[in-house]
Amino acid sequence: MARLRDMGRATAVVSVADVSSWDREADVVVVGFGSAGACTAIEAREAGAEVIVLERASGGGGTSANSTGELYLGGGTPVQKDCGFEDDAEEMYKYLMAASGPNPDEAKIRLCVDSNVEHFHWLVDHGVRFKHSYYGDGSYIPTDDCLAWSGSELNRRFAAIAKPAPRGHTAQREGIEAGSELMRSLCEATERSGAEILTDCRVETLVQDRDRRVLGVVARIDGEDRRIRARGGVVLCAGGFINNDEMVAHHAPWLRRCKMRLAVDGDDGRGIRMGLGAGGEAIRMDTACIVLPFTVPKKHIQGLMVNLKGQRFINEDAYQTEVGAAALRAQDGQVLLVVDDEIYERPFPPVEFAGVGDTIEELERELEMPEGALQHTVAYYNEHAARGEDPIHGKTAEFLKPLTKPPFAALDYRVEHSLWGAFTMGGLHTSVDGEVLTADGDAIPGLYAAGRTTSGLAAQGYSSGLSLTDCTFFGRRAGRAAAGQAAR
């Protein structure tokens, strides 16, 4: 338990009876200054609240600033329209409901989808720039373009349910780190809003009364514990828990095997722990965004993702997070991508060869797979791919090409040998207004949360950009709700 204890006892809420006086006061106290915290603060200010933002790092941005800066937005945004794509809220709703696993949060999806165009304009009005241009695929956009396919919309399975549209909207910036640009805009907007921002200030725990109402926080400022009262509410926007080994071990131990934690240091579950300490419930704690980055170049989707027995287990055109989740859980992260000379290009990020052969038989032998297994997988696939079919896994015709041009190779995408990325998607259970709920479904008065401190839009499935949309959209709602409490 050493590691956790070093992280401080976030759950040890302080009784208001032990607080003799408050050092500071505001209507809304926002814990964390990533995208969720920024949007919370801005909305709360615009609703007339006095706002203090407390950030433990030395500046704003959080994990959002390290991200690709892509938001999942649709329903007919100006960018979609200018790029010639039709979309409507209903189709987006159907896609998200289908792509979010067995228990999607319908209320959040409904509300978010119906407000997507408004939310796009709100972001623009607050300084976020989107070029009205179409890039193509994926969430790693090397140019300053905007619109991209960032989920499984075009897959047979989903295209049959909802009319596809590209919905990844990346903030305008040359290079794959547009998150810094997104957060530059949102941090500036927060400053302009008049919210007070305190950095290098770690919130230790919450202050509660005996009716469970949250009245404020205890924060470490300049080496001293300060009590800061929140008249309307405290909003926890403190990120996820991928950097808390103990929490990951308890809730999603397989994530420990992903090399790249898509996170900043602060993603140690502190916000979630504070919420638990106050009596909240954390849900879907096993869920995560797991990125198996094998789709650059896109031609590699024409390859075959197989386990170490030479068996396919998924349609390779499923979005890379869907492939990642299936590969990590059901295949123990032990997967290879089989390509031929026609489709092979140097992949990004780089990956090693697990084996090469002039024939599939030779490749199979080099990989020490069961005799005949990979040969059959490839032969069966090739036979049907030539007819534009993939009867077992249903890959879309566009990506079906028999693998026939030697030499053949298997790229080593085993989780320990390549650059899988992960961040957690589980967190506090919240209402659509960001109220933190108990396991009985009751709101804890005065306590709100948004972003990766909560379980948000994406229940079990993940399309790129959903997390930033969740953070910004439901951050706004939490800010408004907390401000409303102060005004009462």
Add this chain to the structure above:
Amino acid sequence: MARLRDMGRATAVVSVADVSSWDREADVVVVGFGSAGACTAIEAREAGAEVIVLERASGGGGTSANSTGELYLGGGTPVQKDCGFEDDAEEMYKYLMAASGPNPDEAKIRLCVDSNVEHFHWLVDHGVRFKHSYYGDGSYIPTDDCLAWSGSELNRRFAAIAKPAPRGHTAQREGIEAGSELMRSLCEATERSGAEILTDCRVETLVQDRDRRVLGVVARIDGEDRRIRARGGVVLCAGGFINNDEMVAHHAPWLRRCKMRLAVDGDDGRGIRMGLGAGGEAIRMDTACIVLPFTVPKKHIQGLMVNLKGQRFINEDAYQTEVGAAALRAQDGQVLLVVDDEIYERPFPPVEFAGVGDTIEELERELEMPEGALQHTVAYYNEHAARGEDPIHGKTAEFLKPLTKPPFAALDYRVEHSLWGAFTMGGLHTSVDGEVLTADGDAIPGLYAAGRTTSGLAAQGYSSGLSLTDCTFFGRRAGRAAAGQAAR
């Protein structure tokens, strides 16, 4: 949220400042009278504590009384010895560590394994009878015999790690419901111990002081709320949450598809919710025991478990809970068992035919599988099975037999069409002494838990009998620990 609210606000802990007087008092208050509650009460009494057991049903037993009455015990019990099986704690430890997924609770496994023989004697001393006889396989024993293989010990994968031994110990009773006999013994022992037992008495919530110490409970007795003080501690032994739809939806939604909930009504997560309300953390909430009951007759393990595309995905000799978990999560519960006329016998529980054919090709067509897929699966399997090999999935030689005798059939084990069983394995995070821990790893003073209200011995894997061993062994420890607090 209606359903949850009807279940009462377990999380709404009462402040001791609002308790003007106590209606009753004891050293240890045990919430729930299943196997965990009974063993808690007995040990606490034997440690000299005054004990009250509160049970919401009209009598003791809980889910344990509806179970098969099988405990997972090893390390050289008298039954194992008399039946001619060698076992030692180290081998049992190695098996459990390997079979419990990526993050086993090593401390609990270590302690339990080292005390297993002592625990066996304790159970016998408290009236539980075990016939010193060997039955064979499984957890549904129709005779009054005792010892059985109840996990994956003999699988190639585990046999390479730990010397196999049968460890399922079923209490002596004719028929598959030996749980009632186990609980008759333990309930009688509890009565003999002098613990006071109150039935038809639902605990509503906990009473806490502002330092988070749990001082007692509020219980509904004869239509009135009664405050019962616990000088040493409250021990939550109130079962799992499979009968709480909302909690299942939030933590393990796929379980809703299993028809048979291995539970009593009380398994509505109330104990877990009380612990959360007091600031505890629930962990591994996605884990469960998922039973896909396809192994009676045992010859059916020689069949091929396939998905609807005719693909195998596991060695069929994996324990039925391991097959169940893999089939439900990664195959969406859509699986069939292919058999030939030589191995087919009427299965128990009964199951429908999904298809029959004189050839595999005909069967494949009838099942509307992709052309050639099942044919290849069977041909490849047969070719290797004839040589005693299963290169892809590694089924043990004993169960390898080419499927060649027509007619062939597919038994319909799709989750919606057959009798899958499930109960939850996630719950409150506890120390080896049953202390309920916060998300920071600190014990909540005065609060303990055991059994399915906690996340116990089996982290991600499940061998039959582990839950009753967990309930009884760690119930005892929690009872002792709480009694010790009263004595201080």
